[in-house]
Amino acid sequence: MNIKINELTKEEIVAGDVVMTSEVVPWHFPMMNDTVRNDAYEKALKSALKNGGVVLDIGSGSGLLAMMAARHGATKVTTCEAVSMVAEKAKIIIQRNGFADQIQVINKLSTNLVAGIDFPERADILVTEIFDNGLLGENALVAIEHARKNLLKPNAQLIPCGxxxxxxxxxxxxxxxxxxxxxxxxxxxxxxxxxxxxxxxxxxxxxxxxxxxxxxxxxxxxxxxxxxxxxxxxxxxxxxxxxxxxxxxxxxxxxxxxxxxxxxxxxxxxxxxxxxxxxxxxxxxxxxxxxxxxxxxxxxxxxxxxxxx
The missing domain is CATH 2.70.160.11 (Hnrnp arginine n-methyltransferase1)
Structure with a gap:
C-alpha cells in the first residue's frame, strides 16, 4: 500500500520527486516566514523605489525580495541564485505570481555575472540577504564589493548599507x-x-x-x-x-x-x-x-x- 504524504507517495519521495538535499537547506523556511525580516526589507525597497529604478537581487531563494522590488515599481529586476534547483523554483514562483516579465532569474553566483552580457545594464539598487548566523559565512562581503565595482551604477543604493x-x-x-x-x-x-x-x-x-x-x-x-x-x-x-x-x-x-x-x-x-x-x-x-x-x-x-x- 502506498503511503500518501502531501499527495506524494513514499516511493515518489524516495525516488527524489521530493527534494531535500544539502543544497536546499531547511533554514529557507523560517527565513521566508520571518515577517519582521520580510516587512523590513519591503519597507526599504518601497522607499528606495519611489522613483523606480533597475534592481539587482543577490541570492534569489524563493524570489521573494525580487518580487517585492517588482511590486514597488522597479523597472527591471535581475536576481541571481547559485543553486540550480532553487533558481528553477524561483522562476516558477515568479511566474505564478505574475512577475515573469519584470524579473530575470539567472542561475549563477553574482561574482560570475557580467553587466551588459548576463543582464542589460548596471543596477541602480542592490538588495541582498546572504547573511548567515555569523554574518559572513555566505560570502556577503565578497559579493557586495564585487557588485559595487562591476554590477552597479555609481552611487547605487545598497540594501543593506551596513x-x-x-x-x-x-x-x-x-x-x-x-x-x-x-x-x-x-x-x-x-x-x-x-x-x-x-x-x-x-x-x-x-x-x-x-x-x-x-x-x-x-x-x-x-x-x-x-x-x-x-x-x-x-x-x-x-x-x-x-x-x-x-x-x-x-x-x-x-x-x-x-x-x-x-x-x-x-x-x-x-x-x-x-x-x-x-x-x-x-x-x-x-x-x-x-x-x-x-x-x-x-x-x-x-x-x-x-x-x-
Missing part, C-alpha cells in the same frame, strides 16, 4: 555539553573533544539555559560602500556577573537604510529566523564581577571569530 556586530560572554552548561565532554562515569573522555566544533554555531539563546556574564560589546561596524580588509581587534569585555564563561555569543544589526534596522539579538520579543552565533572558548574560564576579560575579534572575507591570549 551592519554592526555585538557580542557578550555567556555561561551555559547546556551549550557546553552539546559540544564538549570531560569526565563521565569516572572516565576521562576529554580527548574526544578533538572532534568537537571550534568555530561558531547557531543557537536561539532564548530557548537555552544561559547567563549573561558581561556587558554587550561593540565588535565590528561594516559600511558596505567601502572595501574591507581582514581585521583583528582587541576586545575588553566588562564582566557584570561572576561565573564560568563557556562561550562568546555574537549577533548583528543590519542597517537596511537610514530608517530601517533588522536585529538578530537574543533579547527580541519575536524570535528571528537568524540564531545568535555562539563560539565556545577552548576551555571554560572563571570570571569575576568587575574584571575585564580580553579577547581578540577577527574577521576575513567569509568568517568572524574570537581568540584568547
Amino acid at each position: 551592519v554592526k556586530v555585538y557580542a557578550m560572554c555567556i555561561e551555559s552548561n547546556e551549550i557546553y555539553k552539546n559540544h564538549r565532554v570531560e569526565t563521565i562515569s569516572n572516565f576521562d573522555l576529554s580527548p574526544f573533544n578533538q572532534f568537537s566544533l571550534y568555530n561558531y554555531t547557531g543557537y536561539h539563546l532564548a530557548k537555552m539555559d544561559y547567563r549573561e556574564l558581561s556587558a554587550i560589546a561593540s565588535i565590528f561596524d561594516f559600511d558596505f560602500q567601502k572595501d574591507h580588509e581582514n581585521e583583528s581587534v582587541p576586545i575588553e569585555f566588562e564582566i557584570t556577573e561572576s561565573g564560568t564563561c563557556h562561550a562568546v555569543a555574537f549577533w548583528y544589526e543590519l542597517q537596511l537604510d537610514h530608517d530601517t534596522i533588522i536585529s538578530t539579538a537574543p533579547h527580541l520579543p519575536q524570535l528571528s529566523c537568524w540564531k545568535q552565533a555562539v563560539q565556545l572558548l577552548p576551555r571554560p574560564q572563571a570570571l569575576t564581577k568587575g574584571q575585564t576579560f580580553k579577547l581578540t575579534a577577527h574577521h576575513d572575507e567569509e568568517s568572524l571569530w574570537f581568540t584568547q591570549g
